[in-house]
Amino acid sequence: MSRRYDPHAIEPKWQDAWERDSLYSVTEDATKPTYYLLEMFPYPSGDIHMGHVRNYTIGDVVARHLTMRGHQVLHPIGWDAFGLPAENAAIKSNTHPAEWTYANIETQKASFKRMGFSYDWDRTVVTCDEGYYRWGQWIFLKFWERGLVERKSSPVNWCPSCKTVLANEQVLGDGVCWRCKSAVEKRELEQWYFKITEYADELLNDLETLPGWPERVKAMQANWIGRSEGAEVDFTLCDADGEPTDTTITVFTTRPDTLFGCTFFLLAPEHPLVGELVYGTEYAAPVLKVVEAAAKETAVERAMGEREKRGAFTGRYVVNPVNGEKVPVWVADYVLMEYGTGAVMAVPCGDQRDFEFARTYGLPIPPVVLPEDDPALETLREVRDRQFDNVTWECAYDGPGIMVQSGAFTGMPTGKGGAGVQAVTRWLEDRGTGRFSINFRLRDWLISRQRYWGNPIPAVHCPACGLVPVPETELPVRLPRSVDITKGETLADHPEFYTTTCPSCSGPARRETDTMDTFTCSSWYYLRYCDARNDEAIWEFEKAAYWMPVDQYIGGIEHAILHLLYSRFFTKVFRDMGLVTFGEPFTNLLTQGMVKKDGEVMSKSKGNVVAPEDMIAEFGADALRAYVLFMAPPDKDLEWSYDGLEGMFRWLGRVWRLVAEVGKETAGGCGIAASGDPATKNLRRETHRVIGKVSDDIGRFQLNTSIAAMMELTNAAYDYRKAVRDGARDLALTREVAETLTLLLAPYVPHMAEELWSEVLGHQGSVHRQAWPAYDASAAAAEEVEMAVQVNGKVRGRITVAADLAEEAIMAAAFTAVASHLEGKEVVKAVVVAGKLVSVVVK
RNA sequence: GCCCGGGUGGCGGAACAGGCAGACGCGCCGGUCUCAAAAACCGGUGGCCGCAAGGCCGUGCGGGUUCGAUUCCCGCCCCGGGCACCA
Numbered sequence: 001m002s003r004r005y006d007p008h009a010i011e012p013k014w015q016d017a018w019e020r021d022s023l024y025s026v027t028e029d030a031t032k033p034t035y036y037l038l039e040m041f042p043y044p045s046g047d048i049h050m051g052h053v054r055n056y057t058i059g060d061v062v063a064r065h066l067t068m069r070g071h072q073v074l075h076p077i078g079w080d081a082f083g084l085p086a087e088n089a090a091i092k093s094n095t096h097p098a099e100w101t102y103a104n105i106e107t108q109k110a111s112f113k114r115m116g117f118s119y120d121w122d123r124t125v126v127t128c129d130e131g132y133y134r135w136g137q138w139i140f141l142k143f144w145e146r147g148l149v150e151r152k153s154s155p156v157n158w159c160p161s162c163k164t165v166l167a168n169e170q171v172l173g174d175g176v177c178w179r180c181k182s183a184v185e186k187r188e189l190e191q192w193y194f195k196i197t198e199y200a201d202e203l204l205n206d207l208e209t210l211p212g213w214p215e216r217v218k219a220m221q222a223n224w225i226g227r228s229e230g231a232e233v234d235f236t237l238c239d240a241d242g243e244p245t246d247t248t249i250t251v252f253t254t255r256p257d258t259l260f261g262c263t264f265f266l267l268a269p270e271h272p273l274v275g276e277l278v279y280g281t282e283y284a285a286p287v288l289k290v291v292e293a294a295a296k297e298t299a300v301e302r303a304m305g306e307r308e309k310r311g312a313f314t315g316r317y318v319v320n321p322v323n324g325e326k327v328p329v330w331v332a333d334y335v336l337m338e339y340g341t342g343a344v345m346a347v348p349c350g351d352q353r354d355f356e357f358a359r360t361y362g363l364p365i366p367p368v369v370l371p372e373d374d375p376a377l378e379t380l381r382e383v384r385d386r387q388f389d390n391v392t393w394e395c396a397y398d399g400p401g402i403m404v405q406s407g408a409f410t411g412m413p414t415g416k417g418g419a420g421v422q423a424v425t426r427w428l429e430d431r432g433t434g435r436f437s438i439n440f441r442l443r444d445w446l447i448s449r450q451r452y453w454g455n456p457i458p459a460v461h462c463p464a465c466g467l468v469p470v471p472e473t474e475l476p477v478r479l480p481r482s483v484d485i486t487k488g489e490t491l492a493d494h495p496e497f498y499t500t501t502c503p504s505c506s507g508p509a510r511r512e513t514d515t516m517d518t519f520t521c522s523s524w525y526y527l528r529y530c531d532a533r534n535d536e537a538i539w540e541f542e543k544a545a546y547w548m549p550v551d552q553y554i555g556g557i558e559h560a561i562l563h564l565l566y567s568r569f570f571t572k573v574f575r576d577m578g579l580v581t582f583g584e585p586f587t588n589l590l591t592q593g594m595v596k597k598d599g600e601v602m603s604k605s606k607g608n609v610v611a612p613e614d615m616i617a618e619f620g621a622d623a624l625r626a627y628v629l630f631m632a633p634p635d636k637d638l639e640w641s642y643d644g645l646e647g648m649f650r651w652l653g654r655v656w657r658l659v660a661e662v663g664k665e666t667a668g669g670c671g672i673a674a675s676g677d678p679a680t681k682n683l684r685r686e687t688h689r690v691i692g693k694v695s696d697d698i699g700r701f702q703l704n705t706s707i708a709a710m711m712e713l714t715n716a717a718y719d720y721r722k723a724v725r726d727g728a729r730d731l732a733l734t735r736e737v738a739e740t741l742t743l744l745l746a747p748y749v750p751h752m753a754e755e756l757w758s759e760v761l762g763h764q765g766s767v768h769r770q771a772w773p774a775y776d777a778s779a780a781a782a783e784e785v786e787m788a789v790q791v792n793g794k795v796r797g798r799i800t801v802a803a804d805l806a807e808e809a810i811m812a813a814a815f816t817a818v819a820s821h822l823e824g825k826e827v828v829k830a831v832v833v834a835g836k837l838v839s840v841v842v843k
Numbered sequence: 844g845c846c847c848g849g850g851u852g853g854c855g856g857a858a859c860a861g862g863c864a865g866a867c868g869c870g871c872c873g874g875u876c877u878c879a880a881a882a883a884c885c886g887g888u889g890g891c892c893g894c895a896a897g898g899c900c901g902u903g904c905g906g907g908u909u910c911g912a913u914u915c916c917c918g919c920c921c922c923g924g925g926c927a928c929c930a
Contacts (some may be wrong), residue, residue: 022868173926209919216847216925223846223926230930255928266930309928328898334928344930353928441929512889559924629853630868637847637923639855645870653883715867788863793911795863831910836862841910 004658007620007718011751015113015318023766024118028546032072034216035422035548038065038526038586040555040563041078041125045085046255048111050595050602050640051556052611054628058592058703059554060117061629064747066770074547075118076529078125079105079438082133082454084162084179085517090485097453097485101128104809111612114620115585116750118768123532127521128453132528135538136521137458139570140238141469142577143194153272167446167517169224169562169753178562186295192448192457192514196569200225200440202583203568212588214635220560229417230254231425233345233434235265235318238326240281245461245560246317249273252439254342255398256428257420258324258388261368262407264312264359266344269294270337274314277329277569287331294333309334309357320345321433323407332357340439348396355396364389369401380404381411420662445566447517451488452483456517459538462502462509471503477511490803522563523570526585541625544580552584554634560591590701592636595628602640609642622749623649629703629748652752655714655741660672661721662738663760670731679723679731679784686716687737687781691773694744703748710744714773740773788837789814791821799838807832814838 018024042052056077063075072469079101086097103157105126109138112119125132139418143149157166161182170178194201204225205216230253231549237247249265260360267274267290278284290312309333320327334353335344348358348365354676358365364391370377380388386405409427416419428434448457449592456477459472461589462590480497483489491497502509524538530547531539549571555563563588571585587752594601597608615624627648691797696707717737720729740760746753746767757767797817801810810832815822825842832838 029889066862112929214847217846220925226929228929251930257930305927332928334930336929339929353930356928439929557924633856636856639857641869643856643869650867650883657883700859702859704855705867708857710861726877770917785862790863798863829910833862833911837911839862839910840892 005653010755014751026324035071036074036550037552044079046104057625061747076123077119081128133455136455148195149192157184164450176487193444196445217560231256232437238317251345256424257414259348261347262345263593264346266332266341268337271342277314286312361370371401384410424814448514457512459512460509524568549584554590557591597640620651630707659738666735683720691775790839
């Protein structure tokens with residue numbers, strides 16, 4: 001054993017030993033409580049960065065801790081290995097995406113082992129392995145059987161840089177691609193969809209069943225799903241002469257109570273009726289100008305939010321079902337085809353956008369809802385028919401109020417979800433011209449991608465039979481290796497791939513050449529870990545039932561919607577298929593903060609990257625692990641500091657020397673000791689206080705304070721050595737403290753703890769197979785406590801009293817301690833807070 | 844505009860349930876050892892006043908509740924993130 005702490009000597013040694021002994025492989029064991037701890041699996045980008053180090057270290061500490069606590073802990077890892085970066089890298093370096101990907105996986109795997117992570121390597125999944133992606137295709141077929149797959153044409157997001165379409169979730173708020181950040185364009189294309197909207201209600205409602213998720217993430221998902229209650233209202237379209245036709249146009253509104261204030265009607269520029277309405281009329285030119293301007297607009301421009309509204313009159317009218325009034329139909333660029341029906345009833349007095357539009361184009365703004373304190377209410381309260389056509393307001397009013405100029409509903413209180421809303425909806429339902437309705441912002445998930453390095457969609461286009469699923473028995477549809485991505489080829493360039501016969505009629509047919517969104521691969525990997533090597537089924541029901549749901553999931557906030565929403569959707573479908581019995585995959589979620597340098601995220605372009613490898617080379621993996629945990633609570637961002645890492649290494653050196661000295665001291669046995677002196681008592685108490693603190697803190701993910709507590713125990717042990725000279729020490733206690741500290745440290749600095757346990761303290765068997773130190777509350781309890789004495793809120797003295805002293809006696813001692821401050825004053829009140837302080841109020 | 848976070852020493856951060864603000868670490872200052880340095884160790888370290896004992900101020904700002912507020916309530920300011928022409 002070397003005298004100094006030398007991580008470079010001990011870390012690789014133990015990493016090899018753990019691998020040799022398969023120390024972290026687990027199987028189902030009905031006698032133990034289970035715990036499934038999962039960190040989001042990485043994309044194999046090559047080198048690991050500090051974000052990985054932090055994410056996986058947090059998980060590793062918790063996994064190791066729970067194992068020592070007697071749990072059967074599933075702690076797997078794998079690679080989210082399909083995706084565009086592999087294609088881009090392949091083009092750059094003239095290799096094949098597969099080669100690049102598998103080489104990177106090896107590099108990353110080596111880095112993870114070098115960090116000492118306790119993964120069950122036998123369960124590794126790699127999503128681009130045939131044995132994995134075939135089950136992804138199987139899922140696609142099962143979804144299809146259940147009516148959850150659809151191929152349809154609609155306006156979609158197109159990333160010109162990635163040369164593929166994107167799902168709505170994959171376009172960031174400012175209208176750019178989530179991966180490459182280039183501006184996304186709109187294109188009308190036929191694509192494959194998963195009908196996630198069928199689960200919209202459940203995805204929203206079940207958020208309430210997830211108390212272990214951060215509020216922030218739940219709020220973001222709820223926001224994204226965007227449920228609105230309201231009504232559908234049918235407006236009858238008039239012909240060119242203004243006579244009603246058989247055609248109705250339906251709108252969705254959250255405020256049917258304001259229908260009487262509808263003075264114009266709007267269609268989205270992309271609305272299919274627009275061309276037909278203006279064809280061959282004098283209105284065609286100005287309307288088409290608006291349509292074309294909107295079409296040219298990029299998603300970035302659209303995402304800018306409220307801008308100048310543009311529109312044009314179509315020359316046509318619709319009939320308002322509540323009052324039979326004919327209102328003009330306009331095309332307006334602020335109406336979205338993607339939301340609701342692409343048509344809107346405009347109520348300028350109650351909607352700010354309609355208000356601005358009306359002011360721009362000189363359309364009337366009659367008031368239909370007035371706030372209780374509006375002076376105009378007096379004259380309008382009883383007025384059923386429209387008398388006032390134009391408010392003088394500066395902006396629309398959408399708050400609660402009284403309905404006016406609203407026929408039979410006049411005088412009724414109303415507002416969002418108010419009585420008026422319900423009354424008008426019922427009225428419409430009775431006449432068949434409207435109905436209660438719920439609308440979601442969430443759109444179906446566009447899953448097809450026009451790229452090579454992904455999971456092929458198992459479908460065939462047959463000229464006779466249409467779209468035909470590939471039979472289950474023919475899975476997998478293999479992704480051919482021969483595609484030359486460096487020439488920009490995709491599956492659509494490979495006749496040997498797409499030429500096929502129809503599974504239904506055996507006639508010539510064309511295989512689908514799109515691949516699936518990589519988010520489909522990551523939506524079920526956590527289930528596959530439960531039975532990763534199964535070739536007969538996606539997983540064995542009992543094995544998934546044994547481990548799932550994931551007890552603790554750890555990953556980045558960037559997946560607050562994307563991966564986490566998709567996975568929840570998949571799990572609900574699996575439940576409906578009978579593959580699992582639960583509807584939520586992740587019971588608890590921790591979103592870890594970013595690692596920053598100089599206040600900014602580490603990135604190559606900013607040139608502020610700190611390479612984990614360099615830090616390991618200098619201080620070892622253990623110091624790096626402990627450091628990233630110590631510098632901030634896991635969910636907060638942390639600011640990297642080299643000096644801080646050095647300080648961590650220093651502390652580990654101190655622990656090393658302490659345990660080494662104790663090891664030497666107690667090598668020949670602990671003999672008799674049992675001194676009852678205060679220093680010894682104090683150290684014993686401190687030891688148990690720290691056991692309690694570290695145990696609690698891990699449970700709360702306060703890993704930074706748990707390390708601080710271990711530092712305090714180290715300091716206390718050194719204080720004891722200073723206070724009690726060689727030969728006089730309680731060796732049994734000294735040994736107990738050293739062993740306790742080693743056990744507490746084991747999850748954090750697994751190599752050092754292993755070396756101390758076996759080589760320095762001379763135990764048999766891995767420290768990681770030992771039981772977590774037992775916390776003894778009575779041992780941690782102090783016999784005497786120091787209490788502060790406050791006079792009028794200021795600390796004026798201190799008393800040290802027996803912990804169980806009666807309140808009157810404490811009070812008496814306190815009065816004595818602050819006698820000078822009480823002189824000549826009258827005590828008005830005195831409060832004793834056990835173990836903390838005495839508060840005296842004087843006059 | 845709406846919804847979440849957050850604002851505490853020179854820095855990262857503590858304070859679990861309203862109870863002594865600043866744990867722990869970094870940095871800095873002083874010291875021991877050394878020819879010197881590194882390492883290690885010892886002591887100090889919120890601000891102001893004071894030789895000292897001690898006193899006053901102090902958790903973004905302004906109020907409030909309370910014996911007592913970083914913590915609870917009301918009203919603001921600033922920073923970060925998410926969503927946003929969603930009818």
